[in-house]
Amino acid sequence: MSTPLDYLNEHQETFKEELFKLLRIPSISADPAHKEDVHSAAKYVAGQLERIGLNNVSIEETDGHPIVLAEHLEAGPDKPTVLIYGHYDVQPPDPLDEWKTPPFEPTVRDGKIYARGASDDKGQSFAHIKAIESFLKTGTELPVNVKFIIEGEEEIGSPSLVPFLAANKERLACDMVLVSDTAMFAKDTPSITYGLRGLMYLEVTVTGPNRDLHSGVYGGGVQNPVNALCEMIAKLKDENGVVQIPGFYDNVRPLTEKEREAYAQLPFDQEAYNKELDIDEAFGEKGYSTLERVSGRPSLDVNGIWGGYQGEGAKTVLPGKAGAKISTRLVPDQEPKEIFHLIDAYMQEIKPPGVRIDVREHHGGHPVLVDLDFYGLKAAAAAFEDVYGKQALFSREGGSIPIVADFAKTLNATTILMGLGLNSDSIHSPNEHFHLKDFERGMKTSARFFELLGDYVE
Amino acid sequence: MSTPLDYLNEHQETFKEELFKLLRIPSISADPAHKEDVHSAAKYVAGQLERIGLNNVSIEETDGHPIVLAEHLEAGPDKPTVLIYGHYDVQPPDPLDEWKTPPFEPTVRDGKIYARGASDDKGQSFAHIKAIESFLKTGTELPVNVKFIIEGEEEIGSPSLVPFLAANKERLACDMVLVSDTAMFAKDTPSITYGLRGLMYLEVTVTGPNRDLHSGVYGGGVQNPVNALCEMIAKLKDENGVVQIPGFYDNVRPLTEKEREAYAQLPFDQEAYNKELDIDEAFGEKGYSTLERVSGRPSLDVNGIWGGYQGEGAKTVLPGKAGAKISTRLVPDQEPKEIFHLIDAYMQEIKPPGVRIDVREHHGGHPVLVDLDFYGLKAAAAAFEDVYGKQALFSREGGSIPIVADFAKTLNATTILMGLGLNSDSIHSPNEHFHLKDFERGMKTSARFFELLGDYVE
Numbered sequence: 079m080s081t082p083l084d085y086l087n088e089h090q091e092t093f094k095e096e097l098f099k100l101l102r103i104p105s106i107s108a109d110p111a112h113k114e115d116v117h118s119a120a121k122y123v124a125g126q127l128e129r130i131g132l133n134n135v136s137i138e139e140t141d142g143h144p145i146v147l148a149e150h151l152e153a154g155p156d157k158p159t160v161l162i163y164g165h166y167d168v169q170p171p172d173p174l175d176e177w178k179t180p181p182f183e184p185t186v187r188d189g190k191i192y193a194r195g196a197s198d199d200k201g202q203s204f205a206h207i208k209a210i211e212s213f214l215k216t217g218t219e220l221p222v223n224v225k226f227i228i229e230g231e232e233e234i235g236s237p238s239l240v241p242f243l244a245a246n247k248e249r250l251a252c253d254m255v256l257v258s259d260t261a262m263f264a265k266d267t268p269s270i271t272y273g274l275r276g277l278m279y280l281e282v283t284v285t286g287p288n289r290d291l292h293s294g295v296y297g298g299g300v301q302n303p304v305n306a307l308c309e310m311i312a313k314l315k316d317e318n319g320v321v322q323i324p325g326f327y328d329n330v331r332p333l334t335e336k337e338r339e340a341y342a343q344l345p346f347d348q349e350a351y352n353k354e355l356d357i358d359e360a361f362g363e364k365g366y367s368t369l370e371r372v373s374g375r376p377s378l379d380v381n382g383i384w385g386g387y388q389g390e391g392a393k394t395v396l397p398g399k400a401g402a403k404i405s406t407r408l409v410p411d412q413e414p415k416e417i418f419h420l421i422d423a424y425m426q427e428i429k430p431p432g433v434r435i436d437v438r439e440h441h442g443g444h445p446v447l448v449d450l451d452f453y454g455l456k457a458a459a460a461a462f463e464d465v466y467g468k469q470a471l472f473s474r475e476g477g478s479i480p481i482v483a484d485f486a487k488t489l490n491a492t493t494i495l496m497g498l499g500l501n502s503d504s505i506h507s508p509n510e511h512f513h514l515k516d517f518e519r520g521m522k523t524s525a526r527f528f529e530l531l532g533d534y535v536e
Numbered sequence: 537m538s539t540p541l542d543y544l545n546e547h548q549e550t551f552k553e554e555l556f557k558l559l560r561i562p563s564i565s566a567d568p569a570h571k572e573d574v575h576s577a578a579k580y581v582a583g584q585l586e587r588i589g590l591n592n593v594s595i596e597e598t599d600g601h602p603i604v605l606a607e608h609l610e611a612g613p614d615k616p617t618v619l620i621y622g623h624y625d626v627q628p629p630d631p632l633d634e635w636k637t638p639p640f641e642p643t644v645r646d647g648k649i650y651a652r653g654a655s656d657d658k659g660q661s662f663a664h665i666k667a668i669e670s671f672l673k674t675g676t677e678l679p680v681n682v683k684f685i686i687e688g689e690e691e692i693g694s695p696s697l698v699p700f701l702a703a704n705k706e707r708l709a710c711d712m713v714l715v716s717d718t719a720m721f722a723k724d725t726p727s728i729t730y731g732l733r734g735l736m737y738l739e740v741t742v743t744g745p746n747r748d749l750h751s752g753v754y755g756g757g758v759q760n761p762v763n764a765l766c767e768m769i770a771k772l773k774d775e776n777g778v779v780q781i782p783g784f785y786d787n788v789r790p791l792t793e794k795e796r797e798a799y800a801q802l803p804f805d806q807e808a809y810n811k812e813l814d815i816d817e818a819f820g821e822k823g824y825s826t827l828e829r830v831s832g833r834p835s836l837d838v839n840g841i842w843g844g845y846q847g848e849g850a851k852t853v854l855p856g857k858a859g860a861k862i863s864t865r866l867v868p869d870q871e872p873k874e875i876f877h878l879i880d881a882y883m884q885e886i887k888p889p890g891v892r893i894d895v896r897e898h899h900g901g902h903p904v905l906v907d908l909d910f911y912g913l914k915a916a917a918a919a920f921e922d923v924y925g926k927q928a929l930f931s932r933e934g935g936s937i938p939i940v941a942d943f944a945k946t947l948n949a950t951t952i953l954m955g956l957g958l959n960s961d962s963i964h965s966p967n968e969h970f971h972l973k974d975f976e977r978g979m980k981t982s983a984r985f986f987e988l989l990g991d992y993v994e
Binding site: 275277279281286287288291292293294295296297298299300301302304305307308309311312313314315317319355356357358359360361362363368369371372375376377378379380381382383384385386387388389391392393394395396397400402403405407430431432433434440441475476477478 | 733735737739744745746747749750751752753754755756757758759760762763765766767769770771772773775777813814815816817818819820821826827829830833834835836837838839840841842843844845846847849850851852853854855858860861863865888889890891892898899933934935936
């Protein structure tokens with residue numbers, strides 16, 4: 079009797095061909111002209127799920143593109159249930175002329191599959207499908223329950239997914255969500271993202287006089303909205319990079335010793351980082367390393383500012399208005415709404431005389447942090463270690479993946495971010511690719527994860 | 537024998553008709569299509585100067601539009617020489633459809649002459665020509681020497697005038713320059729502008745990373761150029777509106793008691809000012825009134841700022857660059873070049889870590905201040921008082937008139953700014969006009985000034 083690992087080893091060529099079929103479908107969710115293609119991709123994925131022996135496979139229509147569901151619950155209610163999330167839609171391939179081979183004609187060069195969606199996220203999603211197939215096709219007992227949810231709107235912000243989750247809580251009930259839609263920390267460096275920052279984005283408008291004034295005639299007698307805005311922004315952080323908004327850090331969960339050790343183990347070269355960005359020195363909150371600053375600590379940045387004359391040469395104007403877009407990246411347990419109110423209140427307090435301000439909320443997102451002791455995380459790390467022959471690292475990411483917070487909120491499920499690709503895979507860019515080696519190791523890691531997971535349940 | 541005053545009273549209708557002829561010429565210096573018209577205006581002015589009996593009338597060609605010269609030096613070398621400056625070119629009349637009557641068809645309505653150039657500066661220049669005419673045509677001895685210089689490029693920045701002054705120092709030698717190209721402080725309120733602020737305009741560019749970064753991935757670890765720029769700008773002034781650049785005030789001539797008294801006499805309604813600008817309160821350097829702040833004290837304003845995303849909605853970008861245009865209005869004896877170096881040095885000193893800055897000089901202009909005890913100023917004030925029946929006020933203006941500094945520098949001559957029009961004359965706007973009453977009182981004030989000037993020589 080063949081084991082799942084044998085099966086995976088023996089069918090690599092077939093899997094590649096099957097993935098190629100999916101990659102050939104230009105399922106560009108953002109482009110209405112490709113609506114049918116998106117649907118074809120959903121059908122192909124559903125066909126795969128059905129073919130490998132999953133139950134209740136369905137293509138769920140939404141207001142947008144369909145969501146594909148499937149499940150295999152034979153392990154029984156005593157065993158953990160894993161919801162595997164992925165997406166079959168892709169980014170537009172533009173600019174087309176920068177692709178060495180056409181984006182929807184998958185081609186292997188130097189051990190990499192080149193195609194739009196190869197890594198993001200058709201390839202990575204496929205790895206999990208093939209891992210489950212390796213159990214079902216070899217008659218090996220799948221020691222946990224699995225459910226699949228593969229959507230077609232990730233690249234356009236998953237507008238249908240959140241209401242769908244809310245409307246199908248029972249059907250999607252699970253103990254954890256497994257997502258492979260991020261990257262490993264570095265090449266051949268298996269890693270698990272256990273934290274994501276949240277976001278609070280706002281816009282402040284400063285209004286002074288009711289029109290642009292002549293800076294000679296009025297300069298010195300009337301508050302300048304740009305100067306006023308700059309003064310306010312300058313008061314948001316001190317010279318050590320510490321945010322000065324009262325209460326801002328109140329709910330920040332401090333980095334634990336264990337976390338700081340995990341950070342220290344991540345390969346990071348500050349000099350190379352500075353050089354790549356062409357900066358003389360890094361700057362951030364005193365007392366923390368760059369990696370800690372960009373993912374384990376909250377941050378505050380002006381994303382845009384405007385006011386007065388921006389053209390060539392000189393115009394002696396005292397502007398009537400100025401504005402800025404400002405965002406903070408949040409860590410647990412900072413609450414976006416609450417942070418907005420703190421910033422708003424502080425801005426009103428520090429507003430200089432002679433201007434009016436309007437602080438407007440844009441959007442927010444909750445930060446996510448998985449307990450490093452969560453058994454699913456331990457199983458994932460062990461699976462990585464078995465396949466890669468080296469210890470998996472744990473990292474937090476500075477950006478946000480809104481659906482992860484949605485899984486937590488709606489399904490009360492912890493998400494395991496098992497990145498199988500690389501940051502250098504050129505996702506969203508021309509010549510996107512996925513290393514065949516990563517595709518293969520990804521399937522094996524996934525299969526191993528399902529084998530081990532039962533053992534780790536506490 | 538008729539006196540100059542009689543002559544002026546008797547010929548108002550003729551003067552109006554003569555001015556209309558000049559106003560009908562569309563001498564728009566900025567528009568190459570009107571080059572011939574500009575030349576025609578020069579010829580008309582020269583014809584007037586010749587007809588009234590001035591000597592050495594000439595139309596001096598330049599690289600641009602011509603300069604008209606004339607003189608009457610019969611008073612002799614013991615008497616003061618006044619150089620009368622004006623300009624016969626006008627602003628473009630656009631937007632044409634907002635004019636109630638065509639800009640180059642002068643029309644009288646409600647006691648006002650409506651036409652482009654009626655106030656700025658054909659009407660005001662004409663007042664001086666007619667004043668001199670009133671002496672020469674009545675055989676009245678002109679008690680001072682006069683020279684005229686009427687240019688045709690004022691509305692395009694007087695590019696030919698400065699080199700012309702330098703090349704004709706002897707010919708233009710004088711004790712003072714009389715300019716009527718500003719406005720009275722208020723209606724029926726004769727006033728003399730005895731000070732103008734200078735200007736130092738610069739641009740600062742802040743460069744951080746070599747590209748726009750994702751604010752989630754990098755936020756907190758890399759200095760943000762916009763935040764850095766705001767911090768620098770915030771350090772330029774303190775909360776009392778006092779400029780913090782070391783040495784900035786070193787050469788500022790303090791306001792004298794006499795000046796502060798003159799300021800206090802100017803009609804000014806802070807509440808109306810705030811209301812007109814729609815601001816809750818004025819703001820400026822502590823310890824000074826609004827009028828003092830906008831004209832007697834230096835100021836610093838951001839004229840424009842930019843960086844990052846300025847469009848609709850939210851973009852989570854950490855900008856690679858930011859910039860601002862900043863200018864200071866200067867008072868005697870601040871030197872624009874020196875102020876630039878002070879600002880540059882200070883900016884380099886306060887530059888936050890992790891960014892590079894570039895501070896670039898745009899242009900500058902020297903401040904001007906006429907000694908309130910200058911005899912020409914006293915004679916002008918006395919002339920105003922005789923004609924208007926009320927005391928002339930002394931005011932400083934917040935803006936700059938570069939040629940005034942040029943007269944001081946090149947001809948070593950003090951300028952008397954005898955504004956005959958009003959700020960409400962809509963100069964540079966549709967429906968520019970000049971009150972017939974102001975035209976008449978202007979001629980009389982000018983004539984009275986020439987009568988009195990000799991008596992005031994010290």
